[in-house]
Amino acid sequence: MRDLLIGQVLSFDDDPFLEGPSAARIEAEGAVLIEDGRILAVGPAASLRAAHPEARRHDYGKALISPGFVDAHAHYPQTGIIAGWGKRLIDWLNTYTFPEESRFGDPEHARRAAETCLDLMLAHGTTSVCSFCTIHPESVDAFFTAAQARGMRVMAGKTCMDRNAPDSLRDSAQSAYDQSKALLERWHGVDRLGYVITPRFAPTSTPDQLAALGALWAEHPEVAMQTHLSEQKEEIRWVAELFPEARDYLDVYERFGLLGARGLYGHAIHLEPRERDRLRDVGAALVHCPTSNAFIGSGLFDMVGLKAEGQRIGLATDIGGGSSFSMLRTMAAAYEIAQLRGEALHPAQLWWLATAGSAGALGLGDRIGRIAPGYEADLTVVDLASTQAIAQRAARAGDLWEALFPTIMMGDDRAILATWVNGKPIHRA
Numbered sequence: 522m523r524d525l526l527i528g529q530v531l532s533f534d535d536d537p538f539l540e541g542p543s544a545a546r547i548e549a550e551g552a553v554l555i556e557d558g559r560i561l562a563v564g565p566a567a568s569l570r571a572a573h574p575e576a577r578r579h580d581y582g583k584a585l586i587s588p589g590f591v592d593a594h595a596h597y598p599q600t601g602i603i604a605g606w607g608k609r610l611i612d613w614l615n616t617y618t619f620p621e622e623s624r625f626g627d628p629e630h631a632r633r634a635a636e637t638c639l640d641l642m643l644a645h646g647t648t649s650v651c652s653f654c655t656i657h658p659e660s661v662d663a664f665f666t667a668a669q670a671r672g673m674r675v676m677a678g679k680t681c682m683d684r685n686a687p688d689s690l691r692d693s694a695q696s697a698y699d700q701s702k703a704l705l706e707r708w709h710g711v712d713r714l715g716y717v718i719t720p721r722f723a724p725t726s727t728p729d730q731l732a733a734l735g736a737l738w739a740e741h742p743e744v745a746m747q748t749h750l751s752e753q754k755e756e757i758r759w760v761a762e763l764f765p766e767a768r769d770y771l772d773v774y775e776r777f778g779l780l781g782a783r784g785l786y787g788h789a790i791h792l793e794p795r796e797r798d799r800l801r802d803v804g805a806a807l808v809h810c811p812t813s814n815a816f817i818g819s820g821l822f823d824m825v826g827l828k829a830e831g832q833r834i835g836l837a838t839d840i841g842g843g844s845s846f847s848m849l850r851t852m853a854a855a856y857e858i859a860q861l862r863g864e865a866l867h868p869a870q871l872w873w874l875a876t877a878g879s880a881g882a883l884g885l886g887d888r889i890g891r892i893a894p895g896y897e898a899d900l901t902v903v904d905l906a907s908t909q910a911i912a913q914r915a916a917r918a919g920d921l922w923e924a925l926f927p928t929i930m931m932g933d934d935r936a937i938l939a940t941w942v943n944g945k946p947i948h949r950a
């Protein structure tokens with residue numbers, strides 16, 4: 522059975538940071554034809570209606586049909602501790618994160634958290650996420666099982682730590698390698714699931730553990746590797762004490778085989794020029810987590826400068842250091858952080874970051890993040906007049922970007938009319 526979604530269709534053929542807003546393809550009275558989880562065609566509604574009279578019609582009127590949002594960095598086990606008050610990064614980990622993560626050896630607790638997190642993401646229009654789990658293999662099984670049941674394309678991995686964490690959250694170099702390898706072999710490439718080798722960050726791994734995970738990545742270059750980089754200045758000083766031989770923070774990862782094109786580096790705020798050069802030269806991806814950076818007081822990511830020098834960048838909530846499940850709120854925070862650096866991001870750039878940009882950062886840019894024939898049918902339908910405040914502002918808009926921007930700045934899950942995952946709809950109740 523074919524489905525025809527009718528509305529304003531927005532997708533990107535190119536990167537608006539390079540090409541400007543014309544990188545977007547906008548079909549004001551458009552439609553998307555899908556079948557068996559794939560996009561078959563996109564174009565004017567009238568012609569697709571005439572060509573496919575048999576298709577089930579879903580008329581969303583003036584609502585926007587967008588690629589589903591892609592959240593390039595999150596910690597699903599932190600769902601229950603989101604919005605924990607008043608700490609810097611290291612205190613925040615010790616006070617909120619580690620006690621909660623200690624509970625994820627219990628498969629039932631992990632199942633409930635995974636289902637809650639993914640259902641919240643879908644309600645906010647997010648169809649794909651790349652998540653950290655905990656040290657417990659059960660936490661990875663729970664997340665992939667929940668995503669598989671929902672038909673979602675997700676990436677995730679066991680978070681490895683063998684020092685500077687509570688006893689209940691420490692593995693070892695050998696068990697991190699063995700368990701990560703077993704989980705990779707169990708889950709990678711099954712349905713829409715992808716494994717990610719996941720050292721939490723340099724301070725919580727010994728050199729032996731980093732080397733073991735680097736060896737695993739060398740054996741499995743087909744998977745991604747995710748970690749954190751240069752989030753806060755006191756963290757960077759700590760890394761320098763722990764690894765005095767390293768030239769800088771990124772060099773710790775590079776020395777242990779953890780720098781590569783499929784590497785995902787969360788935060789990347791306080792980078793040295795040498796680190797920026799290396800990240801660009803290897804084609805690694807940086808992941809901007811703006812609500813988290815504001816919430817934990819980490820600093821102002823240099824979006825414009827990093828894009829101008831050719832870095833690959835995705836956008837993410839960083840749940841639960843981040844303070845919202847909404848990629849709309851996350852776009853707004855990216856806008857605000859750029860404003861604090863004296864730069865205004867165009868709505869096209871923000872929307873691209875939350876869709877094609879993040880998909881590309883995750884190495885999934887040929888499958889998700891765009892509305893084009895052959896792409897997987899993950900779509901988000903966005904009401905551009907979801908509240909009175911947004912509606913009265915959007916009503917004055919002269920073009921789509923002006924109509925979209927109030928929803929970016931003031932929108933939340935009320936703006937999500939429907940989320941289509943793998944060609945199947947989840948309509949808002």
Ligand SMILES: [Zn+2]
Nearest residue numbers: 596749787839
């Ligand atoms: Zn994180």
